[in-house]
Amino acid sequence: MSDKALHDVESVLAAASAARTPLRRASLEQRAGWLEAAADALDGAAEELIPLAHAETHLPLPRLTGELGRTTFQARLFAQGLRSGELAPVHVEPADPDWGMGPKPALRRALVPIGPVLVFAASNFPFAFSVFGGDTASALAAGCPVVVKAHPGHPELSRRTAAVVAAALPEGALGLIEGVEAGVTALRDARIKAVGFTGSTRGGRALFDIAASRPEPIPFYGELGSVNPVVVTPAAWAERGGDIATGWVGSLTLGSGQFCTNPGVVLVPDADAFLKSVELPEPGRMLTSGLEQGYADAVTAVSGRPEVAVAAEGPANEEGVRASVLRVRADVAAADPELLETEMFGPAGLLVEYASTEELTAVLRALPGQLTGTVQAATGDDPLAAEVVELLSDVVGRVVYNDWPTGVTVSGAQHHGGPYPASTAPTTTSVGLHAISRFQRPVTYQGTPESALPGEL
Amino acid sequence: MSDKALHDVESVLAAASAARTPLRRASLEQRAGWLEAAADALDGAAEELIPLAHAETHLPLPRLTGELGRTTFQARLFAQGLRSGELAPVHVEPADPDWGMGPKPALRRALVPIGPVLVFAASNFPFAFSVFGGDTASALAAGCPVVVKAHPGHPELSRRTAAVVAAALPEGALGLIEGVEAGVTALRDARIKAVGFTGSTRGGRALFDIAASRPEPIPFYGELGSVNPVVVTPAAWAERGGDIATGWVGSLTLGSGQFCTNPGVVLVPDADAFLKSVELPEPGRMLTSGLEQGYADAVTAVSGRPEVAVAAEGPANEEGVRASVLRVRADVAAADPELLETEMFGPAGLLVEYASTEELTAVLRALPGQLTGTVQAATGDDPLAAEVVELLSDVVGRVVYNDWPTGVTVSGAQHHGGPYPASTAPTTTSVGLHAISRFQRPVTYQGTPESALPGEL
Incomplete structure (x- = not known):
């Protein structure tokens, strides 16, 4: 990743936008391979990144080692879900002349990527909820390019993580921007189609309000405050x-x-x-x-x-x-x-x-x-x-x-969300395999022959 | 339905709020039975309602007859989906001490109703997108009380439909309000937890903006404009x-x-x-x-x-x-x-x-x-x-x-939505069985014994 791509929000947005079509057209197998390559690259950089995380966040080394493992496990879990088809469900209905409300045409429902996603990284999990955390991994799994707004609590770790991960992904699939101004600029940009956020209620609400007031309002998936x-x-x-x-x-x-x-x-x-x-x-x-x-x-x-x-x-x-x-x-x-x-x-x-x-x-x-x-x-x-x-x-x-709420496992049955202010999108989760659905848009193909359908159909 | 419930927004909201807990606790079988009872009641009132619809909308009688059939078919389809379990999916994962990121507790993910739903009826389908249309049927199927803001294009039909349907449902499950002011009052009310809307881009956007700017912003599922x-x-x-x-x-x-x-x-x-x-x-x-x-x-x-x-x-x-x-x-x-x-x-x-x-x-x-x-x-x-x-x-x-877009069938594979301004919620549909997911909120139960779990788990 060049210095320019790191610091110039327009370059990052242009690259994400250019990656939109190739990522949409990539097969599930390709997406899975990219996630695994990025996870491998991050694991391979552990010796550099963990001490850097420790220096910037004061979190203990064993905790950071565990968190990096959780982060790459999560990316591989999404890859596995793409390969098994679990994360790309298709609903096929043949034509039915006797359907109860009148003849039904042949319908096939599939999921397409929503488009470039802006992710606001959190401070408290410098790996698992940051540059290549759950929001990023689930958006990439959905086929969306991701622009990460780095958390200022661990700037150098964010830059190095982005460099390591982006090198394993296609051009434009992951970009990093820094600073509040760059984040707001990206949030207002028409090329961004959804947002993932983890942080405070106050900060999240301010960004939610911007997302909702755009000429084209976009889904803002904010995980905010909770007293649990x-x-x-x-x-x-x-x-x-x-x-x-x-x-x-x-x-x-x-x-x-x-x-x-x-x-x-x-x-x-x-x-x-x-x-x-x-x-x-x-x-x-x-x-x-x-x-x-x-x-x-x-x-x-x-x-x-x-x-x-x-x-x-x-x-x-x-x-x-x-x-x-x-x-x-x-x-x-x-x-x-x-x-x-x-x-x-x-x-x-x-x-x-x-x-x-x-x-x-x-x-x-x-x-x-x-x-x-x-x-x-x-x-x-x-x-x-x-x-x-x-x-x-x-x-x-x-x-x-009869257990405690800290320690959120990543799996298919996990849910991490809730009514506002726990989340700005109460029907969605920011942790676990269902997190991908935030960035998948359904499309139904009516009467479309196989020769004109996308690959997974 | 009393005159007061029809005309006093506070009475309608209070009744919907009071129905929240009993509806949440009702079994899938009970919900299915209510939808079918409402559909039967509506079919039974066809001779009264179709001429009324014709007088108020100028739509031809055969079209209105077909539309009423579509409307009750739709409600019965949701009932069927509840009975088969398709519309109440549960994801069960046993505890796993060898889970890749550390021991995993037993998790069961289920769906609970989001809470009382406000539905803004459309003018162009006086049955299928009005008082007991797709938004209402899917919200009731999800276990949510519904407050319908009647469309002024068919006021008497709205009142009669609400009376017929509400009589077949539990107390407070369906209420009707009239007028822009009542609609906005309900939209701003903290007891309302989600909104369904079908109508113009301008009107829908104005209501979306109100929903997003509440102290507790709520999902606004608006189906707006399209040139197709x-x-x-x-x-x-x-x-x-x-x-x-x-x-x-x-x-x-x-x-x-x-x-x-x-x-x-x-x-x-x-x-x-x-x-x-x-x-x-x-x-x-x-x-x-x-x-x-x-x-x-x-x-x-x-x-x-x-x-x-x-x-x-x-x-x-x-x-x-x-x-x-x-x-x-x-x-x-x-x-x-x-x-x-x-x-x-x-x-x-x-x-x-x-x-x-x-x-x-x-x-x-x-x-x-x-x-x-x-x-x-x-x-x-x-x-x-x-x-x-x-x-x-x-x-x-x-x-x-090689077909035409008018004539939207209701089924499991249907999708009726799209990026803004087609919809304010591009990952959701307002037609077909998936419409229910707009009003279902996931909850994961960790380590919870069967004796303490809700019925469907």
Whole structure:
């Protein structure tokens, strides 16, 4: 990738646009081969890229090694899904003169690429949700050229990843741009036909608004904020309350709490007893100083809401960041939507004590859209479990049962999304094989002979 | 349905919101039964409703009889798809300790209703795209309560249809509101979670903008404008030019041209010869005087573009409406995007003469998104056919081969959508079984025991 292609948004957009037709015409086998070649190239560059990621993000080396493995696994999974045909379903119906509403012509429904995709990379997964993350891999699998707007939290890693991946792909299939201005310019450009975004609600909403107000509005697939509630039922509490508290702290403070699935709200029947098992560790250094500030501001905002108290604080790290637990009664939380909407991105959680099932369900009904919702239920019979699962399923994208929401596996049955503000496109996922459907547009061919049909038909 | 429920938007929204949980908890079998009961009720009211539709829309009785049959067939098709499980797919993955990126928990992906849906009815299909049309049937099939904003072109029919259908459904499953103000109020209401719309680009875009600018933006599934280009290849012209011209006029003037799939642009190698076979009939009375005026304005606007000429006009009907054919050269059309974007909703078409394959493909590449694109190719070998199909597939939702785009069958393989402005949601369809997916939100259940899962899992 030349310096010009890296820095000149017009060159990147022109290259993506020029790649549109050849990528659309490429076979599923070719697309699969490109994804695998890019994954191989990235694995081959691990020794260079992992230390670079560590230097720019402060994330531990073992975590980054695992994340790179997850990233290339994901690309190969899409390749496999293309080869098996699972990701390019075709619906064929022969002509039917006796169809109930009148004679039906022969129809074949297939999926075509939506066109060049703009991907806004995230800071917290410098491999898995960045230059060659899930948005990019799924868009490429769909046959779309991708323009990545690099996250400023790891600029050099972004450049090197783009160079390694682009070299394994056809001309124009992957381009990189940097800076807010370049991102907005690309977002407004008529050649871009869809957008993938992972980040904050505020930033994502601003970009969503631009996408929606274009002369040609385009789908904006934004994965935004979430407080990921955890419900501890009375029966679970009686069975293993201490273990649940310890497990929650582990999930809450993992990676300094910098996960979109961080369980930031926990609903318990007895807050005092719960707090006895809470021991907060010193957090690792956060990704950026901007996130440190945002975290401090969010904790201040939440602890300043009516009847919210600081219940526990851990030791500060060198930058002065500490884990903390705030607490509030369920009846107060249910009546304060802003409280439940405020994501403290970092190692802080809100402990909500409920006095009755009614108070618990009132909080669940007051929640805005969530990526995940967790229920900690008794291992045996738990009368409340099914009701909590059902209530959560109306507001979250993933229900987690007797487990923790951090650690999102990539597979066919995975879903990572949810009602707004968890996502700007609640019927879609940004993780797992279904992510490809965001960038596939159906076309039905009526009465078209095989000689005039595209390859996979 | 009480008078209050009909006229008070707050009552209708409250009833829809109250129906949200019971509808979500209903089994697939129950939903199927409701759709069938509503279809039976509508068929049973045919003798009352068809004359009412005729009086309000001026559409002929046989057409309305066929359309009512199509409408109830469609509802029963969704019921059948629910019973077979086709419309409620579940993806089950057992836990896998050897999964390539680390141990995978047990995951089950299912679909839940998105929530109450607001449907803006269309004027041109008073049954099939109105109160109990495809948007309503697919949303009900998904388990969503529906609020229909009636089209003012057939108010009494809307009220009677709503009363007949609502009586066959659970409380709150279907409500009707009237008037622009009520529609906008409902669109802005937080209880509404998705929107279906069929109508003009201008009206649809205004509503889309409101949906996108809500505090919680919601999916807006708008099926808007389209000029539905037809390409006549030189080989097809040589083989059966006269028949093609006659067929085009038939499709263009069917139902006074009031179809969203009306083939408003035809590309031919020889316009003079084509026009020799063009005989324009007197159109039937249009649906509303507003459409008559809009049609006249659009024809005036297109014929006023540079180098566009009126090539043929048919006899005027009692209201002064006449079919007409305008003509222009392909090189002029390719350079005038506004010309190709102007839908003349009514019995008028634009005849575009191309002098070369390059001129033809330049027009196809300049087209905005389309619901359909048709190729008339030679029945034997036609070297241009595959290329035109491939080019059309990049810009349309349905490619029609040696047939006409009017007459959209409802089935599993159907697709009715396309890039903007054909649709505001280019990955979705408003016709056919896939229409249900617009109102289904995926939820993945992780590690959840059967005792706590919803019924279909």
